[in-house]
Amino acid sequence: MAEQKKLIVIAGPTAVGKTAIAIEVAKSLDTEIISADSRQCYRGMTIGTAQPSAEERAIVPHHFVDCYDVQEALNAADFERYALEKLEDIFAQHQYAVVCGGTGLYLKALCEGLDDMPAIDPIINQVVLDHYAAKGMDWMCKELRQKDPEFAAMGAMDNPARMLRALAFKLSVGTSIVQYRTAVKKDRPFDIINIGLELPREQLYERINQRVDIMMQQGLLQEAQQLYPQRHLKNLQTVGYAELFAYLENKMTIAQAVEKIKQHSRNYAKRQLTWFKKDKAFTWLNAQDPHLMAKIADVL
């Protein structure tokens, strides 16, 4: 009987050095990488999302990078499907596969699965969005309390993003979204090894600041200019672009925009750490440990 296939998850905050390390790991195991990053998958967001370069991709094949139009709004469930399918291909030829990324929900979707849920009618969804834009939170609270008291009772009634989905779900499916949330972990036909990369906070923040300066030198502003006409897409509600759009609209100076990008990247890194640290399955390693590769080999 063949040995169980193994998925190596490499996660951590932005700018910690995940990409380079994942490449080294994948190369040494002679396998491929699936990126678990909700923004690197879009074409045209090359510099701002720090997509692996062509040279890096020539060393190890990457998937879910630079392969969708920004108009296509993918979500965690789409990633789950994509990654499971791709893993089947990779495992057909390799003992190991590497998933590398910083989007916690996507990693969770892949490793534990999302509950199966019916799709929301896009027309109803749009109607709900429009009503919310016109009438605001008060309207949505009232509407939810009336139409989906079960959700309203759960106490997420201060978060518009989730309320919007709950309302649109209830209106198009007819049942409360709460009914579909079983939180049952799915069994996957492979072992999962979780590796978290970290650095002392000060050092991480310093790296983030430096990387933003480098991105600007590489032409982030020009990249943002090209995407500017599509700035209202949710995929472009992204650190590094939103701030430059504000600059392009004369809402702040370029220096202020760069400062904001650094600040928001630091905030984002902290949120990522909060998410991953809660998951006790991770083995944490210092991203700059000189014996990193040996330590990773130990974990496998």
Added chain:
RNA sequence: GGUGCGAUAGCUCAGUUGGUAGAGCAAUGGACUGAAAAUCCAUGUGUCGGGGGUUCAAAUCCCUCUCGCACCA
């Protein structure tokens, strides 16, 4: 040199007729099952520029000094 305005949380500022301070942003911590680089929640002791005075009580009134800004010379 003169006059006026300002000096309050890391930053920008509120502070009503005197009752020992509060917002936004930042920062820190946290949540998060289909927008997740998103979205949201929690946390505010700071010689109220220094010194003196009036008062039971002063960020708030008076005097003075220091520093900024503006205007007049």
